[in-house]
Amino acid sequence: MAERWELDTNTRKKTFLITPYKPVYITAGRWSNNPNEQPVSENPNYSLPFKVDYGNYEAKFQLSFKTKVIRGVFFNHGDLWVAYTQKSHWQIYNKNFSRPFRETNYEPEVILNFATNFNLLGFRTRMFGLIFNHQSNGRSLPLSRSWNRVMLQAGFENRRWNIFLRPWYRLPDKEDENPAIADYVGRAEAVVIYNIKGHQLALSGNHPLKFNNRGRGRIQFDWTFPVVSNLKINLQLADGYGETLVDYNHKQTTIGVSVALIEW
Numbered sequence: 446m447a448e449r450w451e452l453d454t455n456t457r458k459k460t461f462l463i464t465p466y467k468p469v470y471i472t473a474g475r476w477s478n479n480p481n482e483q484p485v486s487e488n489p490n491y492s493l494p495f496k497v498d499y500g501n502y503e504a505k506f507q508l509s510f511k512t513k514v515i516r517g518v519f520f521n522h523g524d525l526w527v528a529y530t531q532k533s534h535w536q537i538y539n540k541n542f543s544r545p546f547r548e549t550n551y552e553p554e555v556i557l558n559f560a561t562n563f564n565l566l567g568f569r570t571r572m573f574g575l576i577f578n579h580q581s582n583g584r585s586l587p588l589s590r591s592w593n594r595v596m597l598q599a600g601f602e603n604r605r606w607n608i609f610l611r612p613w614y615r616l617p618d619k620e621d622e623n624p625a626i627a628d629y630v631g632r633a634e635a636v637v638i639y640n641i642k643g644h645q646l647a648l649s650g651n652h653p654l655k656f657n658n659r660g661r662g663r664i665q666f667d668w669t670f671p672v673v674s675n676l677k678i679n680l681q682l683a684d685g686y687g688e689t690l691v692d693y694n695h696k697q698t699t700i701g702v703s704v705a706l707i708e709w
Contacts, residue, residue, distance in 0.1 A: 446571050446602050451513065451524065452560040460513050465707045466528045467509035468667075470679055475505045475534075475701035484588060484691045487624040491587045499547060500539040505701060507532040511556070518557070526556040534689060548689040552580045558598070567603060574598035578613070582690045590623050590690035592616075607638040607709070612654075628653050629694045630687035631662045638709045645669040645708050651687065660696075663687055669705045679705040 449465060451457045458464075480499040485492040511528035518525055530552040537544050558574035576598055581591035596613040612633040615626070631651030639646045645667070652662040663685030671677050681701040687693045 446600050446607055450558060450560075450572055450600070452571055457516070458513070460516055463510050463512055465509070466511040467530050468507060468679075468705065468709055469509055469707035470507055470703040470705050472505040472679075472681070472701045472703040475503055475681075475699055477501055477503075477697045477699045479695070479697040481692045481695040481697070484695070486587075486590075486622060486694070488621055491589060491622045493587055498539075498542055500536060500542075502538045503547060504535040504537045505533065505703075506535075509707070511554075519559070523557055523559045526554075526558060528554040528556060530554075532689070548582060548691050550580060550582050550690050552578065554578045556598070565601065568601040568606070568608065569603060570599065571602055572598070572600040576611075576613075580690060584691075588691055590626075590693065592618065592623065592626055592690075605640050607636075607640075609636040609638075610634075623690070623693050626687075626690075626693045628655065628658055629661050636709065643671045647709050651685070661686055669708050677705040677708070679703040 447453050448456050478501070480501055482496045482499050483493050507530065509528070509530040511526050513524050513526050515525040517523075531549065533549040534547045535544070536542060536547050539545070555577045556574055558572055561570045561573050563570050574597070576596035578594045578596055579591070582589065584590070593616040594613040595616065596611050599610045601608040610633070615632070632654045634649065634651050636647060636649040647667040647669075648664070650662065650664040663683065665681065665683040667679055667681050669677050669679045679702070681699070681703065684698045686696050688697065688699060
């Protein structure tokens with residue numbers, strides 16, 4: 446965590462260097478038990494009036510990076526970062542439907558991050574941050590989906606364990622394409638990571654923080670392990686809502702196998 450976020454004097458680098466953010470991977474095979482063939486929204490203008498013949502199998506890949514643009518803000522205690530994550534789902538095995546890209550999500554962020562160093566419940570609190578997050582799929586009616594959020598970020602570590610917590614507030618939107626997205630996708634995220642002998646186990650979950658919304662949110666388990674040299678494979682199992690923006694209110698279980706280029 447200290448290396449990734451440059452939290453110590455010996456890990457600090459110059460500004461405008463591209464550094465890892467979220468995992469980067471290429472999934473050749475990802476299976477869904479319930480493909481979203483007719484995306485709908487609580488806003489009727491953003492509901493597809495017909496079904497699309499999407500297959501259960503598709504490819505998926507994610508790119509993610511960040512760069513520090515200002516170093517030592519607020520009396521030399523904080524750093525200002527910009528980050529970008531892009532995730533695409535490609536129906537490459539759907540020959541009868543011309544192998545289209547089903548969905549791509551674009552997620553730029555501005556992050557004000559502060560290094561911390563105190564103990565909390567047996568963990569060392571390493572950082573705290575404030576984030577402006579925009580996420581959209583860049584599509585037109587009726588499949589356009591987007592939201593803006595203000596997030597808090599906290600990072601904790603204890604030997605092989607890393608924990609990231611991100612609660613957020615969704616900013617109001619006049620022309621709301623996905624009014625109930627926070628009730629399905631959630632209002633907070635937690636990522637718990639365990640590293641041992643070159644293997645990484647990661648459990649991430651979103652929750653709406655409304656306990657009458659039973660079964661909503663999303664949980665995902667990732668196991669990344671070395672195969673040969675620098676080649677690593679990732680096995681991913683997920684269940685719930687919001688794998689992509691257009692799927693925000695659609696529940697499915699997915700299993701995928703990826704080539705992992707960057708881990709958490």
